[in-house]
Amino acid sequence: xxxxxxxxxxxxxxxxxxxxxxxxxxxxxxxxxxxxxxxxxxxxxxxxxxxxxxxxxxxxxxxxxxxxxxxxxxxxxxxxxxxxxxxxxxxxxxxxxxxxxxxxxxxxxxxxxxxxxxxxxxxxxxxxxxxxxxxxxxxxxxxxxxxxxxxxxxxxxxxxxxxxxxxxxxxxxxxxxxxxxxx
Amino acid sequence: xxxxxxxxxxxxxxxxxxxxxxxxxxxxxxxxxxxxxxxxxxxxxxxxxxxxxxxxxxxxxxxxxxxxxxxxxxxxxxxxxxxxxxxxxxxxxxxxx
Numbered sequence: 001x002x003x004x005x006x007x008x009x010x011x012x013x014x015x016x017x018x019x020x021x022x023x024x025x026x027x028x029x030x031x032x033x034x035x036x037x038x039x040x041x042x043x044x045x046x047x048x049x050x051x052x053x054x055x056x057x058x059x060x061x062x063x064x065x066x067x068x069x070x071x072x073x074x075x076x077x078x079x080x081x082x083x084x085x086x087x088x089x090x091x092x093x094x095x096x097x098x099x100x101x102x103x104x105x106x107x108x109x110x111x112x113x114x115x116x117x118x119x120x121x122x123x124x125x126x127x128x129x130x131x132x133x134x135x136x137x138x139x140x141x142x143x144x145x146x147x148x149x150x151x152x153x154x155x156x157x158x159x160x161x162x163x164x165x166x167x168x169x170x171x172x173x174x175x176x177x178x179x180x181x182x183x
Numbered sequence: 184x185x186x187x188x189x190x191x192x193x194x195x196x197x198x199x200x201x202x203x204x205x206x207x208x209x210x211x212x213x214x215x216x217x218x219x220x221x222x223x224x225x226x227x228x229x230x231x232x233x234x235x236x237x238x239x240x241x242x243x244x245x246x247x248x249x250x251x252x253x254x255x256x257x258x259x260x261x262x263x264x265x266x267x268x269x270x271x272x273x274x275x276x277x278x279x280x
Contacts, residue, residue, distance in 0.1 A: 049212045049253035050189045053197045069184045110223040118230030166190040178191045180200035182184035
């Protein structure tokens with residue numbers, strides 16, 4: 001880090017609005033400044049919260065969609081590219097009635113040995129199916145979504161994966177509530 | 184992931200994420216999250232521990248119903264050491280781990 005950029009970062013730190021929720025809870029102080037420097041323009045500069053959308057229906061009548069960056073897909077689908085230096089800006093659909101035996105995880109960035117034994121450790125598809133069967137949840141959307149959480153071009157990621165999944169969740173799947181699992 | 188959560192919430196669909204990295208989730212300012220202090224790739228605990236996997240989901244649903252402020256992060260303070268101990272018990276009962 002150059003002297004000049006350090007000064008800029010120090011300034012930014014001093015003038016950044018203090019969020020009471022940040023106080024004393026950061027496990028790795030300073031990490032975000034490093035990331036901001038390395039990937040300028042990334043999401044960490046956002047200071048605003050999005051307004052809460054209200055639950056339109058009680059959960060026992062709501063359709064839930066699950067979205068995960070764990071890289072899960074049907075064994076019959078082509079895996080996402082885990083070797084590309086910028087990441088794969090695509091995603092896969094996994095039907096919500098799939099059996100775990102028909103799913104596989106293709107991702108290198110986190111340990112999934114345990115999830116290979118039981119996919120519910122990162123992608124609790126069977127637990128959700130059970131909760132629907134017993135009436136805690138109204139239902140599941142026809143498809144769940146998965147992608148690979150390693151994308152080194154934030155602007156492109158927002159334009160592709162973020163937009164396409166959000167659009168599909170609202171328009172095609174007509175979800176009432178979304179569960180996200182950032183693996 | 185947080186970007187998707189924000190985008191979905193902005194379309195009027197309530198969202199919640201299960202996170203194992205509290206600091207990342209705080210900085211991404213997602214609408215609602217449940218934090219579990221466990222390693223990456225173990226958001227719902229350990230293999231074959233149905234009750235624990237279910238408990239994380241139920242905590243998520245409870246937070247979805249009760250959160251009133253954007254940026255809410257609900258802690259689920261179950262120690263990883265305890266989770267491992269229960270995993271060992273499951274192993275001893277013959278579950279393949």
